[in-house]
Amino acid sequence: xxLCIVGIGLLGGSFALGIKDKISDLKITGVDANPEHAKxxxxxxxxxxxxxxxxxxxxxxxxxxxxxxxxxxxxxxxVLDVMASTxxxxxxxxxxxxxxxxxxxxxxxxQFVAVHPIAGTENTGxxxxxxxxxxxxxxxxxxxxxxxxxxVQLIEELCRNLEMRISYMDAASHDLHLxxxxxxxxxxSFALGIxxxxKEKNEQNIFDMAGSGFSSTVRLAKSSPDMWAPIFTQNGxxxxxxxxxxxxxxxxFKKIIDNQDESSxxxxxxxxxxxxxxxxxxx
Amino acid sequence: xxLCIVGIGLLGGSFALGIKDKISDLKITGVDANPEHAKxxxxxxxxxxxxxxxxxxxxxxxxxxxxxxxxxxxxxxxVLDVMASTxxxxxxxxxxxxxxxxxxxxxxxxQFVAVHPIAGTENTGxxxxxxxxxxxxxxxxxxxxxxxxxxVQLIEELCRNLEMRISYMDAASHDLHLxxxxxxxxxxSFALGIxxxxKEKNEQNIFDMAGSGFSSTVRLAKSSPDMWAPIFTQNGxxxxxxxxxxxxxxxxFKKIIDNQDESSxxxxxxxxxxxxxxxxxxx
Numbered sequence: 001x002x003l004c005i006v007g008i009g010l011l012g013g014s015f016a017l018g019i020k021d022k023i024s025d026l027k028i029t030g031v032d033a034n035p036e037h038a039k040x041x042x043x044x045x046x047x048x049x050x051x052x053x054x055x056x057x058x059x060x061x062x063x064x065x066x067x068x069x070x071x072x073x074x075x076x077x078x079v080l081d082v083m084a085s086t087x088x089x090x091x092x093x094x095x096x097x098x099x100x101x102x103x104x105x106x107x108x109x110x111q112f113v114a115v116h117p118i119a120g121t122e123n124t125g126x127x128x129x130x131x132x133x134x135x136x137x138x139x140x141x142x143x144x145x146x147x148x149x150x151x152v153q154l155i156e157e158l159c160r161n162l163e164m165r166i167s168y169m170d171a172a173s174h175d176l177h178l179x180x181x182x183x184x185x186x187x188x189s190f191a192l193g194i195x196x197x198x199k200e201k202n203e204q205n206i207f208d209m210a211g212s213g214f215s216s217t218v219r220l221a222k223s224s225p226d227m228w229a230p231i232f233t234q235n236g237x238x239x240x241x242x243x244x245x246x247x248x249x250x251x252x253f254k255k256i257i258d259n260q261d262e263s264s265x266x267x268x269x270x271x272x273x274x275x276x277x278x279x280x281x282x283x
Numbered sequence: 284x285x286l287c288i289v290g291i292g293l294l295g296g297s298f299a300l301g302i303k304d305k306i307s308d309l310k311i312t313g314v315d316a317n318p319e320h321a322k323x324x325x326x327x328x329x330x331x332x333x334x335x336x337x338x339x340x341x342x343x344x345x346x347x348x349x350x351x352x353x354x355x356x357x358x359x360x361x362v363l364d365v366m367a368s369t370x371x372x373x374x375x376x377x378x379x380x381x382x383x384x385x386x387x388x389x390x391x392x393x394q395f396v397a398v399h400p401i402a403g404t405e406n407t408g409x410x411x412x413x414x415x416x417x418x419x420x421x422x423x424x425x426x427x428x429x430x431x432x433x434x435v436q437l438i439e440e441l442c443r444n445l446e447m448r449i450s451y452m453d454a455a456s457h458d459l460h461l462x463x464x465x466x467x468x469x470x471x472s473f474a475l476g477i478x479x480x481x482k483e484k485n486e487q488n489i490f491d492m493a494g495s496g497f498s499s500t501v502r503l504a505k506s507s508p509d510m511w512a513p514i515f516t517q518n519g520x521x522x523x524x525x526x527x528x529x530x531x532x533x534x535x536f537k538k539i540i541d542n543q544d545e546s547s548x549x550x551x552x553x554x555x556x557x558x559x560x561x562x563x564x565x566x
Contacts, residue, residue: 184479193556197558199463213468214465216468217468217500221556233545242478244537245482262513268477271477272476279493
């Protein structure tokens with residue numbers, strides 16, 4: 001099988017590294033807009049060859065779009081146009097509704113499977129990729145019914161090879177849920193980073209006084225703006241709703257603290273503690 | 284030396300475990316309001332004997348108050364009253380201003396050293412304690428000038444034994460900075476947990492769709508309300524200021540997203556990315 005990774009960064013690179021020893025007779029080619037990343041991906045053995053988009057897509061059996069969600073929307077129709085009539089394309093984007101809408105009337109819509117692996121780190125580029133990123137994680141497949149059953153079957157088989165759980169969902173539900181369990185976390189973390197940087201002009205203070213709690217909560221503030229700015233635009237409506245709800249909870253918390261209402265503060269935290277039970281098992 | 288740990292939980296227990304092999308001829312006694320915790324601490328070898336507060340304090344050379352900050356305020360004057368005239372007491376509380384104020388006129392104020400180790404996890408109780416929690420972390424000593432130099436010297440020596448960095452600060456600055464780099468993180472995390480729990484009534488959705496990013500950001504929402512409710516009360520003014528600033532940043536982020544202003548969103552995240560450089564070295 002000829003696999004073509006478009007965007008050889010954290011996710012695309014980890015997909016390639018995770019799958020490369022699992023499938024016999026696999027050739028992996030790569031496409032990357034950043035020549036440094038392309039070179040590095042070759043050096044690291046993530047891909048065997050670097051090609052331009054048209055050439056790579058034309059000869060591939062499976063194309064993986066691991067690029068920012070705005071780039072997926074502009075590239076996906078072109079990829080469907082030029083790829084072989086038996087080839088399959090998937091995207092790994094963190095939004096699904098607008099991406100699916102962008103190709104809903106494309107004559108080759110059935111050759112596209114919309115997926116989203118629930119996996120990532122705050123790091124970017126081919127050097128951030130590692131084979132164990134995807135195993136054990138969930139792959140969400142959206143609008144399965146609009147894809148060729150054979151194409152879906154191949155992707156499901158790949159997921160099993162990668163030891164991923166599979167979950168099925170419509171694109172609108174995907175985007176709504178992700179706004180809460182992923183996109184909101186990123187904004188809460190970016191805003192926390194900015195708040196602390198604004199206040200603590202003396203970096204030594206942060207270094208001396210911040211502990212592992214702060215590091216953990218602010219970790220996602222290191223994430224790539226190239227990847228996240230388009231996600232916040234594409235999923236703006238859902239994220240805005242989630243943010244409004246989050247701000248409301250914070251305002252309520254502030255009121256409780258201003259009132260020195262310790263029993264309400266205690267009750268609110270007890271409620272939040274419930275997340276411990278649910279998170280057990282999420283790594 | 285006779286060391287008495289009052290509150291044999293995560294911090295008190297880790298202090299005992301970290302120090303016990305570093306000092307020769309050390310006897311560690313424990314006091315805990317929770318008989319289960321006391322029993323467990325004995326079983327785990329964290330302390331050698333369980334005593335009641337008065338008996339333990341009366342015979343100790345060094346008393347460590349590792350209890351919630353409201354309990355520190357009520358116990359500390361009593362401990363100063365009954366301890367030996369050559370003994371030293373420290374507290375490990377996450378606020379310092381009200382604790383120092385509570386004993387500022389105590390005739391034995393000089394026998395008290397106000398400290399705060401920048402270390403912790405979201406877990407509680409003696410089973411959560413581990414010897415490597417404190418090594419490599421920062422110990423903040425407040426109002427050093429109000430303590431007997433010999434007492435300060437002993438605590439500095441203990442910190443060096445525990446391989447901790449030492450930082451000196453006045454109590455008001457401590458509480459202001461901690462509001463930003465620690466207390467705010469906890470509230471952002473508690474509020475995130477509640478927001479997601481409120482929306483996602485179906486727990487399976489959280490389990491299927493939440494990744495390591497959410498887990499990391501919401502980790503502190505598992506923290507103990509017994510410990511945190513009094514901190515939020517005692518440091519209310521500073522936390523309220525930090526929260527107001529955080530809410531303002533979130534509102535600004537929301538406005539940008541509502542306006543689909545992708546370049547401002549990008550710029551804001553680039554600014555937050557600066558935290559990566561500062562966090563290097565914080566474990």
